[in-house]
Amino acid sequence: MKQMIKIIRKVDIEKQYEHVLRLELDYELASLYSAMQGNDEKEMEKCKKRLKEIQDELDGLHAYV
Template structure:
């Protein structure tokens, strides 16, 4: 029974983490769009780097699903 509860908690934590990553993904996409409108290449590169990191984290979560 304890193992079942541990597994359920782990799945809940992973879902919360995935949700937070998706919110951050949306924020970074909006930031990238804004940087593109302003032609801010430094900010565009920062956004793209963070988007890649988020993508890698999401792929890592799905690898264990």
Template sequence: MKKTANSLKRPDGDKRMAVLRLELDYELATLYEAMMENDEEKKRECKRRLEKLRQELMRLQV
């Protein structure tokens, strides 16, 4: 039953995963910028957003 439900959601899940990967790339670039600027507040914020994106990506992969 669970597999059937997941297969129905698959197209939207695939699209969301693609968007998440783009968002991850952007946040990683932003984190790199913050590291180069030694901006501790910006680094913390980027890490927080990256963790949320990672959790969402993990939920979609299950």
């Protein structure tokens, strides 16, 4: 029974983490759009780098599902 509770908690934590990552993804996409509108190359590269990191984290989460 204790193992089942641990598994359920782990799944809940992973779902919450995925939700946070998706919020970060939305924020970075909005930041990238803003940088594109302002022609800010440095900020665009920064956003793209963070978007790649978020994508990798999400891919890692889905690998264990």
